[in-house]
Amino acid sequence: MSSAQLEIQLISVLVAIACAIPGTFLVLRKMAMISDAISHSILPGIVIGFFLTENLNSPLLILLAAFTGVLTVWLVETIQKTGLVKEDTAIGLVFPALFSIGVILIAKNANDVHLDIDAVLLGELAFAPFDRLLINELDLGPKSIWVIGSILFVNVILLFTFYKELKLSTFDKGLAISLGFSPVLLHYGLMSVASVTVVGSFDAVGAILVVALMIAPAASAYLLTDDLKKMLLLSCLIGAMSAIGGYWLANLLDASIAGAITTVLGIIFLMVYLFAPDRGIISVMLKEKQQRKEVLLLTFLLHLQNHDEEKERRVQHLQEHINWQKLKAREILQLAEKNNLITINNAIISLTEKGKSFTQEAISHIVTNKETAIEGLKRDFLLFRG
Amino acid sequence: MKEYLELLWTDYTLQVITLGTAILGATCGMLGSFAVLRKQSLLGDAISHAALPGIALIFLITGTKDSTTLLIGALISGLIGSYWINGIIKRTRLKTDTALGLILSLFFGVGILLLTFIQKMPDANQAGLDKYLFGQAATLVVKDVWIMGVVSVISLIVTLLFWKEIKLFLFDTEFSKTLGFKTNTINFLITSLIVIAIVIGLQTVGVILMSAMLLAPAAAARQWTNKLSVMVSLAAAFGAISGVIGTAISASQNNLSTGPVIVIVAGVFVLISFIFSPSRGLLFKEIQKYQNRNDLKLFKTLTFMHEIAKTHENIEHPHAIKILNNFQGFTKRSLEQLQQREWIKLQNNMWSMTHKGFNAAQDIHLMGEDE
Numbered sequence: 001m002s003s004a005q006l007e008i009q010l011i012s013v014l015v016a017i018a019c020a021i022p023g024t025f026l027v028l029r030k031m032a033m034i035s036d037a038i039s040h041s042i043l044p045g046i047v048i049g050f051f052l053t054e055n056l057n058s059p060l061l062i063l064l065a066a067f068t069g070v071l072t073v074w075l076v077e078t079i080q081k082t083g084l085v086k087e088d089t090a091i092g093l094v095f096p097a098l099f100s101i102g103v104i105l106i107a108k109n110a111n112d113v114h115l116d117i118d119a120v121l122l123g124e125l126a127f128a129p130f131d132r133l134l135i136n137e138l139d140l141g142p143k144s145i146w147v148i149g150s151i152l153f154v155n156v157i158l159l160f161t162f163y164k165e166l167k168l169s170t171f172d173k174g175l176a177i178s179l180g181f182s183p184v185l186l187h188y189g190l191m192s193v194a195s196v197t198v199v200g201s202f203d204a205v206g207a208i209l210v211v212a213l214m215i216a217p218a219a220s221a222y223l224l225t226d227d228l229k230k231m232l233l234l235s236c237l238i239g240a241m242s243a244i245g246g247y248w249l250a251n252l253l254d255a256s257i258a259g260a261i262t263t264v265l266g267i268i269f270l271m272v273y274l275f276a277p278d279r280g281i282i283s284v285m286l287k288e289k290q291q292r293k294e295v296l297l298l299t300f301l302l303h304l305q306n307h308d309e310e311k312e313r314r315v316q317h318l319q320e321h322i323n324w325q326k327l328k329a330r331e332i333l334q335l336a337e338k339n340n341l342i343t344i345n346n347a348i349i350s351l352t353e354k355g356k357s358f359t360q361e362a363i364s365h366i367v368t369n370k371e372t373a374i375e376g377l378k379r380d381f382l383l384f385r386g
Numbered sequence: 387m388k389e390y391l392e393l394l395w396t397d398y399t400l401q402v403i404t405l406g407t408a409i410l411g412a413t414c415g416m417l418g419s420f421a422v423l424r425k426q427s428l429l430g431d432a433i434s435h436a437a438l439p440g441i442a443l444i445f446l447i448t449g450t451k452d453s454t455t456l457l458i459g460a461l462i463s464g465l466i467g468s469y470w471i472n473g474i475i476k477r478t479r480l481k482t483d484t485a486l487g488l489i490l491s492l493f494f495g496v497g498i499l500l501l502t503f504i505q506k507m508p509d510a511n512q513a514g515l516d517k518y519l520f521g522q523a524a525t526l527v528v529k530d531v532w533i534m535g536v537v538s539v540i541s542l543i544v545t546l547l548f549w550k551e552i553k554l555f556l557f558d559t560e561f562s563k564t565l566g567f568k569t570n571t572i573n574f575l576i577t578s579l580i581v582i583a584i585v586i587g588l589q590t591v592g593v594i595l596m597s598a599m600l601l602a603p604a605a606a607a608r609q610w611t612n613k614l615s616v617m618v619s620l621a622a623a624f625g626a627i628s629g630v631i632g633t634a635i636s637a638s639q640n641n642l643s644t645g646p647v648i649v650i651v652a653g654v655f656v657l658i659s660f661i662f663s664p665s666r667g668l669l670f671k672e673i674q675k676y677q678n679r680n681d682l683k684l685f686k687t688l689t690f691m692h693e694i695a696k697t698h699e700n701i702e703h704p705h706a707i708k709i710l711n712n713f714q715g716f717t718k719r720s721l722e723q724l725q726q727r728e729w730i731k732l733q734n735n736m737w738s739m740t741h742k743g744f745n746a747a748q749d750i751h752l753m754g755e756d757e
Contacts, residue, residue: 032487033428040594082668084660085605089427093605096598097653100646103520107641121519122498209498212491219484256502262495269488273478281477
């Protein structure tokens, strides 16, 4: 591995982690689309900043562009407050307008500006190692590492300083206000951090793919854990892994590094979406199936309890009376027998002692409208689940 | 400008392109109204980005640059994207915004990966695929415009056929369910129409700005009316005009992609509507606020006079203006305005209340008690 390759991977890992931190809070605060808006609307800021500084890595440009990002958030909120349109429409109106202004600015000055629209959209990660920071002839490595490194540093410091405030205002806004945290200040603080991060990352991964790095790791992590700290760590980890994986995928296909990183992120999200324990859709669907079966089991047991007469408790009768398919009826019967809730004598079913007390308690929960308590009941009684 | 009009008269290509953007604008405006009213404004953004990998994949498979074939790819991946968004929202704890952002950026990233991969392929005649990023109306040919026309006629027919159902679905989903309308089918219908509209617009406006093409005309039209039929027609008109003007500007300048220009023109429509619409507009609201404040001032003065006039048997008994001096908020102008409304009469430094004014003051008094 050459040093340039190493540097590219280092830059992309730094970008991924820097994005994952604000991204986690954006996802939790249901503001993921704001990052999309910011990443588009910083374009005019970048173009104007580039006119002034002629240097994509200049701090002035980053601040100016980040200001455009915060301006977007403010504009969206102002439009929304007029009540003329809803929030999502406001977002959808503001960023294409600003982005279009940026594109037109570039197009009209194409001769004087060495700013390629593709570079803004896709980033130029492969060229990043060539733009080096030189101080007194001393090579300090690529400029991008320093830019994104300092942004990451600031993000981490801010995260540690304001962790408590961020956490509280994210999960319990009312309590946060009553404790005296200013929601407006925190909101705009987070937006500023997101804007600066987007701007700092755009020339590595491009304006649109920044969104992927902000949202996808956080969304995947959110399906894996309930703990905010774990979620932050996981999103950083997923981001970093995709950064490295994406680099090698791009190497293999000789294609855009940013595109490859996003593709890896997409694959990771797809895997989590399908297979995450508890929250992945496969496990959700299995759980739904189990729930359905256990509801049937309960219905069956209640039916048995309500009927002492033998003709209502014959095995075949179930199919006729509760209107179950043969297969389903047998499944439920087996489940009940396995759990020792019923016994079958000469094709006559009767509840066991355990079955009776289970049914009793379940009824009392249903009558008192405490359906959720039945879950605990099932845990206590059922050795085999549906 | 004059040159452009002459060109439009003579240049066949320009006629085709202008017709194309007009049809596109009208279709998008019409269907965009539904998206805006369903609060799904950003769905269009996600779907248009999600269409990109489809275009690239179809090109990889078939090797053709024929726009119809590519658009079928866009349609498929756009639909997959929109169903995945639905799946994420329904089946996981992730919210709408996250689902949209995820699909948008992930699909787009895959699309970029494929596009750059295609560009590096040695033999392919790949140039021109990136027009789908920003749109190049100049590449429209007659066949494309025909497709647009057919799509827009079909969406118009479908919209008219299901007008009642769509309307009820938009404004009261629950009620339309209880009436036995198949809301899932209508939902599917609207989403599919929106996806198709997005896909036919990709070549002209591009993946990135396509959503604005849907939203802006509808958001502008919404300000002028509360009636769905008027809103849809207005949105179609705004869309078509933005398309024509945008094409004109971009055709008469070098180096300008059509997409951004059309979006800016549509944005101007939105801005004008926000400010000048007669009932919801910001200007109107400011004027009304000023009037309300003025009315309040007059009412206050009138009530004060009422208190004085009440004490006399003849309520029209004249009083010196001087006695109002201690009262805040009366000016020569406000007295004149009161006289204009025939609530008081002014006669050399004296004022007297009219019966009309007395009744008005009593009404205000009663209103105050009601509250």
